[in-house]
Amino acid sequence: MAVDLENPSNYLTTRVRQAVNWGRKYSLWPLPFGVACCAIEFMSTVSSYNDISRFGAELVRFSPRQSDLMIIAGTISYKQAPILKTIYAQMAEPRWVIAMGACASSGGFYNNYSTLQGADRVIPVDMYVAGCPPTPENLLYALTQIQERVEREGLVPAAVRHAGRVQV
Amino acid sequence: MSMSQKLVDRLRQEFGDAILAAGSYRGDETVTVGRDRLLDVLAHLRDAENCEQLSDIAGVDYPQRAGRFEINYLLRSVSKGHRLRVKVDAAEDEPVPTATGLWRSADWHEREVYDLLGVPFAGHPDLRRILCHHEFEGHALRKDYPIEQGQECSRPENLFSDEDIARAARRATAMSTTPSGHQDEVHPSDLLTVNIGPSHPAMHGALRAEMLLDGETILDARTEIGYIHRCFEKEAEDHTWAQVMPYTDRLNYCSAMLNNSIYAAAVEKLLGVEVTPRCQAIRVVVSELSRIIDHLVCVCANLVDIGALTNYWYLYNIRESLYESLEKLCGSRLTTNYARIGGLSHDLYPEFAAEVRSKLNDLVAATDDVMKLIARNRIFLDRTVGVGAISQADALSFGFTGPCLRATGLAWDLRKAAPYSGYEKYDFEIPTGTVGDTHDRIMVRMAEMVQSRSIVLQALEKMPDGPVNLDDRAITLPPKRNVYQSIEGVMNQFKLVYEGIQVPAGEAYGFGEGANGELGFFAVADGTGHPYRLKVRPPCFPIFSAYTFLIEGRMIPDAIAILGSLNIIAGELDR
Ligand code: SF4
Numbered sequence: 038m039a040v041d042l043e044n045p046s047n048y049l050t051t052r053v054r055q056a057v058n059w060g061r062k063y064s065l066w067p068l069p070f071g072v073a074c075c076a077i078e079f080m081s082t083v084s085s086y087n088d089i090s091r092f093g094a095e096l097v098r099f100s101p102r103q104s105d106l107m108i109i110a111g112t113i114s115y116k117q118a119p120i121l122k123t124i125y126a127q128m129a130e131p132r133w134v135i136a137m138g139a140c141a142s143s144g145g146f147y148n149n150y151s152t153l154q155g156a157d158r159v160i161p162v163d164m165y166v167a168g169c170p171p172t173p174e175n176l177l178y179a180l181t182q183i184q185e186r187v188e189r190e191g192l193v194p195a196a197v198r199h200a201g202r203v204q205v
Numbered sequence: 206m207s208m209s210q211k212l213v214d215r216l217r218q219e220f221g222d223a224i225l226a227a228g229s230y231r232g233d234e235t236v237t238v239g240r241d242r243l244l245d246v247l248a249h250l251r252d253a254e255n256c257e258q259l260s261d262i263a264g265v266d267y268p269q270r271a272g273r274f275e276i277n278y279l280l281r282s283v284s285k286g287h288r289l290r291v292k293v294d295a296a297e298d299e300p301v302p303t304a305t306g307l308w309r310s311a312d313w314h315e316r317e318v319y320d321l322l323g324v325p326f327a328g329h330p331d332l333r334r335i336l337c338h339h340e341f342e343g344h345a346l347r348k349d350y351p352i353e354q355g356q357e358c359s360r361p362e363n364l365f366s367d368e369d370i371a372r373a374a375r376r377a378t379a380m381s382t383t384p385s386g387h388q389d390e391v392h393p394s395d396l397l398t399v400n401i402g403p404s405h406p407a408m409h410g411a412l413r414a415e416m417l418l419d420g421e422t423i424l425d426a427r428t429e430i431g432y433i434h435r436c437f438e439k440e441a442e443d444h445t446w447a448q449v450m451p452y453t454d455r456l457n458y459c460s461a462m463l464n465n466s467i468y469a470a471a472v473e474k475l476l477g478v479e480v481t482p483r484c485q486a487i488r489v490v491v492s493e494l495s496r497i498i499d500h501l502v503c504v505c506a507n508l509v510d511i512g513a514l515t516n517y518w519y520l521y522n523i524r525e526s527l528y529e530s531l532e533k534l535c536g537s538r539l540t541t542n543y544a545r546i547g548g549l550s551h552d553l554y555p556e557f558a559a560e561v562r563s564k565l566n567d568l569v570a571a572t573d574d575v576m577k578l579i580a581r582n583r584i585f586l587d588r589t590v591g592v593g594a595i596s597q598a599d600a601l602s603f604g605f606t607g608p609c610l611r612a613t614g615l616a617w618d619l620r621k622a623a624p625y626s627g628y629e630k631y632d633f634e635i636p637t638g639t640v641g642d643t644h645d646r647i648m649v650r651m652a653e654m655v656q657s658r659s660i661v662l663q664a665l666e667k668m669p670d671g672p673v674n675l676d677d678r679a680i681t682l683p684p685k686r687n688v689y690q691s692i693e694g695v696m697n698q699f700k701l702v703y704e705g706i707q708v709p710a711g712e713a714y715g716f717g718e719g720a721n722g723e724l725g726f727f728a729v730a731d732g733t734g735h736p737y738r739l740k741v742r743p744p745c746f747p748i749f750s751a752y753t754f755l756i757e758g759r760m761i762p763d764a765i766a767i768l769g770s771l772n773i774i775a776g777e778l779d780r
Contacts, residue, residue: 069406070404071406072403072404072411072432072433072775073411073433073435073455073458073775073776074454074455074458074539074540074776077458077459077502077539078538078539080502080506080521081521081525081528081538084517084518084521084522084525085518085521085522086521086522086525087525099405099406111411111433112433112435114338114431114432114433114434114435115338115355115356115357115358116337116338116358116361116431116432116434117403117411117432117433118357118358119358119359119360119361120361120403120404120432121404124404146451146452147435147436147440148352148353149352149353149355149435149436149439149440150337150345150350150351150352150353150354150355150356150436150439151336151337151345151355151434151435151436152355152435152436153355154355169540170538170539170540172538
């Protein structure tokens, strides 16, 4: 964006795409797929102390159809996997996914008969957050990373971004 | 002679040779009976010996034995204070008679044994899998099932069959009969099936309920759990006793300190050792802080679920500040991993007491604010008073413990009834409710936070000096100085870490008052560094089994309010 410094309040020049992406970046609507301990830290992230609304992402939606950022907070079991898939499929494009914590990223320290070894075995993931559980600061950092991508990549749907990587 | 030993003597008199064996180990009494007399003995224990609660059923697999499985019934008398373990042998093709006619909690406990070990229960009304998914093959806790062998699940299970719906419709028709004999015919197609969860926020992420509605009334409901079954018990068998500690953090992740301390105490019971007075006092402090945090989360989530969002901000801030102290103490906010078998990971930091004291003052301000908002709030009262009430007898039969049981008016708290870790030294009360409804459950938790605060302050006041770890090189790690400077120290550390603490063969049930009620670990040691079997008795497992009973006949908003007040933590429910 370029601002006319001589006459700053008058006009600025930008491209529509840039302006839209800038707006989109600060209006991500998260869908918490909170299933275990990490969900408690997600609660901390939205509560007043860490205040996720500073990043414009406080409008937590529990309907996948109304949200564009899924935050997988917790362990995904084989029993849960088909549900995760369904919920992801119900989200509208463009959509992003954060795998919060060791479990959602890789199964964490649960390598056993019931635990899926990472949510990316069933849906494409854009950002992995380390920690067991990650601190709210970590999660917020991941959110800002997604925001940067949104600004850069704009409306590229997940199906295109992840084409050929994971079969959904 | 303890009360439980006298009980065993009376049983021997009553049943003679039917009691195949009786034993006592680390203060736990056991009797072994044959399958044919099992129900007689259990019924006698319930009716004549006041064993109102079946706390748990724990199955153990011994592949080399003829009767491959050993089933342990953990019984407890709340009125008399005694407890007893009844053992019976079982095999895959020889069903054990069901105890569902005696205690309602037997329903889910037996399903779990069936699911994980494959022991059938004759006469069980609904013997399905409970933790593993419905397409799972084999039985995961058997010793010959490989821990890493995952099985994919293609779709969720349907909880209601057409037959169930037709039956519910017939029941609704029968219920609609007026005194004059007129009936409103309800067709199966009139009923609406509503599925809530497992990813619904009000179901706390991992619980699922399917409800059959006639209009707005819940006619029938079924629940499904196991969505975050993380195989705690199988993992425990795969790790050393000490390595299990971080897994306990993730049982009830809102109060990890309580899990840590109670697990450590359970292993110490097996070892026959007692920790130092300072360690006991610190465990009390961190446990009670954990209890406060757990109650804060439960109450604030419950209030959000019924639409009172402001309270969430008030309560969550204080919790956040308590987390800061815990993080400073052990490096992590939620997953504390602080207790050690025989002690603690390390001592308190110097400013801990002063910090916690001032934070607990903020707690009073926060809970006062919340009480001002809800105590006489018409909407809150309408949503909670009389909603989801349960009688004392039902609550006991369902295996309720903790705040949910106390809400029915019964002052039962293991910290008083069977004091451990020095709880007898502190002065506190047991808050109780009157009718066991949602309102009582919330208020009991609010009052318990005040008591916990007082315990913390007393414990900080009287904090004894001295070491926090036992000076026993077979149990606790040697001081770092020894490890770096002497070969004995290195070897000592190496053996403890790699081989684990060698717990002498035997079995015992260690328990304590968790945030949701009785948290117990039934541990079987075979003399090696790994648990042979570690069965958790999670307080919310039996409590959630009563959920359908509590919501039938009510509406969906009530079901949500009730669920929040039961404080079901999926991590400990599914393990
Ligand atoms: S990553 Fe750790 S804290 Fe998060 S769900 Fe897994 S075990 Fe729990």
